[in-house]
Amino acid sequence: MKKTSLIALLALLSATAKAEEEPTLLALNVWTGPEITVSGKKGDLLNKIAGKESEVLNPSQMSVYKIINMMPSVSQQSVDPYGLADTVNYHEAFRFRGVEATAGGVPATTANVEGLPVTGRPGGGATIYDLENMENVAVYSGVMPANVGLGIADVGGKIDMEIKRPESEFGVAFKQSIGSHNFSRTYLRVDTGDLGSGLKAFVSGSTSYAEKWKGYGASNRNNLMFGLTEQFSDKVKLEAFATWSKGNIHPYRALSYAQIQDLDSAYDTDYSNDPTAYDYYGYNKNEFEDWMVMANLEIKTGEKSKLNVKPYYWSDKGYYMETITLPNGSPNIRRWDIDHDLKGILAEYTTTVGNVDLDFGYLYHTQKRPGPPNSWKNYTLSGNTLVFSKWAILSNDSSHELHEPFIEAKYRVGDWTLEGGVKYVNYALPSILTYTTTAGDVSYDEAMESATLVPFKSAESTKTFSRLFPDARLTRMIGNNTSLHLAYGESYVTHVDIYPYYISQAALNTVIPFEELWDKRAMEISRNVELGMKITGNTWSISPTIYYSKHSNKQAVLYDTDLDATYPMNSADATGYGFELEGEYKPSSKLKCYGSFSWNRFSFDQAIYSDATGSLIDVKGMQVPDAPEFMAKGLVSYTVGDVTISPVVRYMSSRYGDVQHTQKIDGTTLFDLDLTWSRPIAGLRNVDCSLSFINLFDTKYVSMISASDYKTLKTSYQPGAPFTVVASVAIHY
Known part of the structure; x- marks a missing residue:
């Protein structure tokens, strides 16, 4: 879309705006939900602006990470302005307080839905959900209650999305968006209203498409979702939801540090x-088809108690195809076929005994590989024809298994509130059996028919971790406007990416039995403490927080001098600490302001071996890669008649692409702007016309950094999305 036509559209929208009702920032009448509420782990400041911010920063409405990136200590990087092709090393570029919660080798994402871990990596991930269908997004970082963050990992933090239930009245929501780089998105949702006997339902669908802003290729995703609720009686309710999604993605080419030094050239360099x-x-694309179904049976067993039973299932099928560099420096094309699913059930009972609120629960979860990968096929080129080379990985079809009972309690007395709980994590890693085969370019099942087991490269027994994870929180109200809290909690993650490192390096897979390395896997444990305050005035509120964390068994990619090989091990310790500040100011119904600031330090506690020199390098106290030390973000929303003007600014300090701080990436400041005309028209509940400018001044900067990429065993970089304009019309009937 040309800038001149967009400016003309902006002028038209401004000229036609008429004064009538004054929408508040808390309820902008944005029909997407009608807005998504984003609630922080300590307060609800961001929910005042998240309805509109979700569209300003996330026009595709499929990246939950873009919604929350205004919060303090959240570092979310992007190469794609629409979030359609935002992956690096098979996961989103995202950090809580400097901690990379979804690093390569963690077969989970930070996003749950309805408290259930129905997203995964590698594969379709968390982008299979249209965010218009979400009512609330809760964000937890550091200390988390035992009854949230359930699943294979919760280190750093967790995001939980709550589905918007069917409406009580018939309604239709339609939205059409167009934008730069031939972007288009259509979304439609129909709510049936009450069909009698307490039955309500909705169905929605979306289709999104965008060409890459540089190079060749495009990405598109189609989503469908269905939901129903049935109120059988005052005591029994059943809810069920189903989602289907299919995405065809052309990612952007990862660049070296030398290439990213010339930003002008980097903004033109691609496949x-x-x-x-x-x-x-x-030869560089991925395609995935996902299905998700979940249900919630709620039974009220008393005036203050209820039982919820939530079964779920998620299926993910597709492939990654990509250019890789072998350890000997030769190029290949790799196809990684993925066919995995996960399933489980959460049973939760809540009740009140005296002044104590209790929450008991039990999660059973099983999840098929990958990760780690169970098949890789490598190809060479003959002219323009792919020629099968070999099965780089061929292993068994096995599963992760998790048992996770928990209890959380809350007790109030006077101005004091004491919360605490514990969850027991019993997590079994999958067995890994490596095979060789003489089969050529055939399916995985056909290759396994003629496969021969390689015991030396196999781990026939599973590796199980069992541990209690406590949390405690003490809150004191001081008067009516101030609260003070002190909290402690522990979290966990287990990395499984040692297997592709092992298979890819002969120095490892011909010298050390894989089971020996698999048995040395350790669960990374994070111990977190924080002290925070919230002060509220008539027109403002402010929330400062200080925190401290200790990570044991942290994974680091180590170089073994005796073997001349690189592989990740859980043998490091790390420390994190910092300061966060959130603030809100709303002097009138026409003007609302939100801002956040964070100072995050996260570093190793000792020296580690370098993969470049083979010698011990002193990195103690040095910030880990891709973790900005300072971030500041702000959003102002000003309403004139029916027009709301919302400028956004985000500052990020310098980062490093390597642990030795030899590859420095400069800090950057980005500006966005959204203009929305909103009012009810001709019997319609609401009509919104929006114009959003992303990276308003077309700033060139480095966004995504992959510092643990086992495709090349080297750090790779991506430039940030350029100036982008999105226009949309939304109708809610």
Whole structure:
């Protein structure tokens, strides 16, 4: 879309705006939900602006990470302005307080839905959900209650999305968006209203498409969702939801540190359109189809008690195809076929005994590999034809298994509130059996029919971790406007990416039995403490927090001098600490302001081995890669008649792409702007016309950094999305 036509549209919207009702920032009448409430772990400041912010920063409405990136200590990086192709090393570029919660080798995301871990990596991930269908997004970082953050990992933090239930009255929501780089998105939701006997339902669908802003290729995603609720009686309710999603993605080419030094060139460098070249864009793509179903049976067993039973299932099928560099420096094309699913059930009982609120629960969860990967096929090129080379990985079809009972309690007395609980994590890693085969370019099942087990490269027994994870929180109200809290909690993660490192390096897989390394896997444990305050005035509120964390068994990619090989081990300790500040100011119904600031330090506690020199390097106290030390963010929303003007600013300090701080990435400041005209028209509940400018001044900067990428065993970089404009019309009937 040309800038001139967009400016003309802006002028038209401004000229036609008429004064009538004054929408508040808390309820902008944005029909997407009608707005998504984003609630922090300590307060609800961001929910005042998140309804509109979710569209300003996330036009595709499919990246939950873009919604929350205004919160303090949240570092979310992006190469795609629409969030359609935002992955690095098979996961989102995202950090809580400097901690990379979804690093490569963690077969989970930070996002749960309705408290259930129905997203995963590698594969379709958390982008299979249209965020218009979400009512609330709760964000937890550091200390978390035992009854949230359930699943395979919760280190750093957790996001929980709550589905918007069917409306009590018939309604239709429609939205059409267009934008730069041939972006288009259509969304439609129909709510049936009450059909009698307490039955309500909705169905929604969306289709999104965008060409890459540089290079060749495009990405599109189609989503469908269905939900129903049935109120059988005052005591029994059943809810069920189903989601289908299919995405075809052309990612952006990862660049080296040398390439990213010339930003002008980096903004033009991408995959080629030459099918005889290894870097052809057609050899670098991924496609996934996802299904998700979940239910919630709620039974009220008393005036203050109820039982919830939530079964769930998620299926993810597809592939990654990408250009790789072998350890010997030769290029190959790799196809990683993925066919995995997860399923489980959460049973939760809540009740009140005296002044104590109790929450008992039990999660059973099983999740098939990958990760780690169970098959890789490598290809070479002959002219413009892919020629099968070998099965780089062929292993068994096995599963992760998790048992997670928990209890959380809350007790109030006077101005004091004491909360605490514990969850027991019993987590079994999958067995891994490695095979060789003489089969050629055939399916996984066909290859396994002629496969031969390689015991030396296998771990026949599972590896199980069992541990209690406590949490405690003490809150004191001081008067009517101030609260003070002190909290402690522990979290966990287990990395499984040692397997592809092992298989890819002969120095490892011909010398050390894999089971020996698999048995040395350790669960990374984070112990977190924080002290926070919230002060509220008539037109303002402010929430400062200080925190401290200790990580044991932290994974680090180590270089073994005796083997001349690189592999990750859980043998490091790390320390994190920092300061966060959130503030809100609303002097009138027309003007609302939100801001956040964070200072985050996260570093190793000792020296580690370098993968470059083979010698011990002193990195104690040095900030980990891709973790900005300072971030500041702000949003102002000003309403004139029916027009709301919302500028956004985000500052991020410098980062490093390596642990030795030799690859420095400069800090950057980005500006966005949203203009929305909103009012009811001709019997419609509401009509919104929006114009959003992302990276308003077309700033060139480095966004995503992959410092643990086992495709090349080197750090890779991506430039940030350029100036982008999105126009949309939304109708809610």
